[in-house]
Amino acid sequence: MVRVLACDNIIEHAEQYLFRLHMSKSRIQVLFNQAENREKTHNWVGAANCFARIGSLTTTMAFFEKATILENAGYALCRAAFQAESNEEFRARCKRPIKSYEKAVHYFLRSEEVQRALGRC
Numbered sequence: 001m002v003r004v005l006a007c008d009n010i011i012e013h014a015e016q017y018l019f020r021l022h023m024s025k026s027r028i029q030v031l032f033n034q035a036e037n038r039e040k041t042h043n044w045v046g047a048a049n050c051f052a053r054i055g056s057l058t059t060t061m062a063f064f065e066k067a068t069i070l071e072n073a074g075y076a077l078c079r080a081a082f083q084a085e086s087n088e089e090f091r092a093r094c095k096r097p098i099k100s101y102e103k104a105v106h107y108f109l110r111s112e113e114v115q116r117a118l119g120r121c
Contacts, residue, residue, distance in 0.1 A: 027057060028054050028057055031050045031051075031053055031057075032050075034046075035050035035051055035076070038050060039076065042079075042083075044076045044077070044079040044080035044083060045076075045083070047076040048076035048077045048080055051072050051073035051076060052073060055069050062111065063107045063108070063111035063112070064108065064111035066107045067103075067104045067105075067108040067111060068104075070101070070103045071100075071101065071104040073097075074097040074098075074100035074101040074104060075097070077097035078094075081093035081094045081097065
């Protein structure tokens with residue numbers, strides 16, 4: 001009887017996890033669409049914010065996908081820096097894409113795709 005309850009509990013937790021995972025994937029798709037639309041209208045700060053929200057939702061994402069998101073965020077942040085209205089704002093905004101690109105490199109180097117490519121060299 002105890003095993004059956006424990007098994008039911010595990011199944012219930014697994015179902016809840018899969019539901020949250022499905023919901024986060026659909027939320028990620030919505031955020032990607034928003035980021036694309038903001039890029040098309042040159043709203044680079046808004047696009048960068050969308051990519052940041054995607055990054056916060058992607059706890060189970062593969063390293064390569066996470067690196068790609070960080071790379072896109074870095075690009076949007078770089079473009080946003082050029083839309084600054086003062087020198088101080090420009091300098092402050094220039095630091096953010098550097099951090100994003102550094103994190104992207106870290107995740108790219110840890111990804112299986114890059115590891116396989118480096119193994120062939």
